[in-house]
Amino acid sequence: MVHIGLDIGTTHIVMTVLDLEQGRLLPAISLANPQFQTGEPYAHAQDPHAIEQAVRTLLGTISSPIASICVTGQVHGILYHDASGSAVSPLYTWLDRRAMEKVDGIDSQQLLYEKTGALLPSGYGLLAHYANRRLNNVPPHATGFCGILEYITGRLVGCVIEKSDPSCLGPFGSFDPITSTFDERVLTEVFGTQEKRFLLASKPFELAGYTSDGVAVTYPVGDNQAGFFGLVSDWPHSALVSMGTSGQISLFSTNTQCPSSMELRPFLGQGYLHVGATLTAGKAYETVHHFIASIIRSAGVEISDEAVFDLMKREGSANGIPGSLTVDTRFNGSRKNPNVRGAISSIQMDNLTLGNLVVGTIDGIVAELYQFGLDSRQVFQQIERVVATGSSVRKNPLFVEALHRNFKLPTTIAQVDDGAGFGAALIGAVATGALSIPQAKSVVGSMIGS
Known part of the structure; x- marks a missing residue:
């Protein structure tokens, strides 16, 4: 059985396949992840439906039984979904600059700072939603928003996931990595009169669920942490x-x-x-x-x-x-x-x-x-x-x-073709008990030499 790491990057979607029995990485396979034009000069967007289709196409090329899947890749950005978990907006990526657009003479980054004292970098998820509210750009049928990693993980397990690894929550902004909680003042300002309940922190190496074929899927992990786990x-x-x-x-x-x-x-x-x-x-x-x-x-x-x-x-x-x-x-x-x-x-x-x-x-x-x-x-x-x-x-x-x-x-x-993808595959192996953390580090040392 093989362990799959899916890296949803800014330019490509890459699949890494780890065969522990043979002690080898199969050559990574990738598909392009092009920019999606919204007509907004400040936007940097991609198509979440196309990303999901690309993921399913990549997974369809695997002939071996799959033991686990872990999704990693770009963080910070957001997309909106409906009650069924289907995307109703583009993915606004980490390069998006809508938060710097002025509304009533002030941009959203500055206004959020004045209201809460939190200066979130442009492209962070909570700030992007705050900007969309001020720009009247929240889709009417949206019941929530998440990152592309949570979205694809949810599509794989067939439901809207309510948790994510803390490595993915931090890039939404105003997240305390020590307590694994969001700043309530920021959530209140960002969500306004809407319900401010947001994603919760999962445990390390926790499973989000299973695909319809019974494949274990972990909660997603940010590409930075997955890359470090896979390369060091x-x-x-x-x-x-x-x-x-x-x-x-x-x-x-x-x-x-x-x-x-x-x-x-x-x-x-x-x-x-x-x-x-x-x-x-x-x-x-x-x-x-x-x-x-x-x-x-x-x-x-x-x-x-x-x-x-x-x-x-x-x-x-x-x-x-x-x-x-x-x-x-x-x-x-x-x-x-x-x-x-x-x-x-x-x-x-x-x-x-x-x-x-x-x-x-x-x-x-x-x-x-x-x-x-x-x-x-x-x-x-x-x-x-x-x-x-x-x-x-x-x-x-x-x-x-x-x-x-x-x-x-x-x-x-x-x-290695994709360090984050390799790390994600290793994380899936640890999550399913195929490897311990020391064993995973030993695999990295033998395969990467680092």
Whole structure:
């Protein structure tokens, strides 16, 4: 029997299949998860019905008996559902910016802060619902809302689930990771006259139910925690650096004292992750790619996107001088300050070159993550190795070099298709009793080498 991890990402839906009997991971299978156009300029949305169909298509490719399914992936965003549990709205993702739209002269983020003292980052679920209420954008047939992970889990077990792992509840906003409760003042303001009962915290590794075929389904787990569980075996001495569309650094600790620049996130009942998260990483690199491509194409030269990426890698390797240009890669703001923007500085008469721009951008991406480590100095000083994941570090040696320059620690590149999906599959194995937690860590050490 196999254990399935489903990673519902921002760009792809990935299925990871773990065969414990054979001690192997099958090649991950993925389907695209495109953006859904709502006509709202501030929206970043996706189609939950299409996501569900993609999940069922992926599961339909499995010929072996399935022992467990665990859903992980993108958090923060919300969708609305009816009494039967069917979606009646798009999924408003973590990149959605409706909370920054002004109504009666003030945006929803600022108003919620003035009313409750809680400053929720743009894209967080409770803030998105608050904004939708003010924008008159709550569907009339909606009986509740949840994240995409709760939605897909509920569709798999055939009911609206009333709980979720604390790793998924935190990104809704105003959730205390120590007590596993939401701030009642915020819930009252966000829900208004509506009933303010919301999702409850599940126990670690708790089952949400079973599919119609009798397959065990766990409550969903956030991709950050699932990725750490799947990629790190020595929790106290390893920093997990993830580079996807955004970037994250995760440090394990049993200490609840976390720097204000970082988030304290619950970790499967074992302790906490101190997490520093950026809004751009691969997206910042992609922005520079678009800029370079536009210059080449404006000269009348036809060039593919892949060729531009190859050019950037080549020029960065051959002619990029670390430290020559300083690039602040907060091109889309930060979680704490969505209105801040990036910059290129230290420009001289002879250093504004393609190679320097590429290396400076990559150093800027990594430096933003390294700064979080410095902020969490008490935990960070215990770190002996960096475990890096994401297509950027697997495909582009310039990112690996930047990690070495900034962290000055041994670095392991996780050669696995989807770390969060692998971690989710392991979580399902633990939830069904196929593995203990120490055994799961041993599996990670043998398969990932971390």
